[in-house]
Amino acid sequence: MSTITPSTPRPSVIQLAIKEKAALYAAYIPLFTDGGVFIPTARDYKLGDD
Numbered sequence: 001m002s003t004i005t006p007s008t009p010r011p012s013v014i015q016l017a018i019k020e021k022a023a024l025y026a027a028y029i030p031l032f033t034d035g036g037v038f039i040p041t042a043r044d045y046k047l048g049d050d
Contacts, residue, residue, distance in 0.1 A: 014039060 016039060018024045029036035 012043075014041070 016037075018027070024037075027038045029038055
């Protein structure tokens with residue numbers, strides 16, 4: 001039985017390829033407990049979205 005309703009957004013996958021170590025270090029966000037990576041995108045995301 002699925003818990004997804006019409007108002008629930010579908011999960012998505014972001015494909016990412018970082019070719020340079022410097023770009024990875026520049027995108028890394030150490031302020032989050034488990035770390036994070038900034039990924040520029042046109043889609044809106046809220047904090048906590050996977």
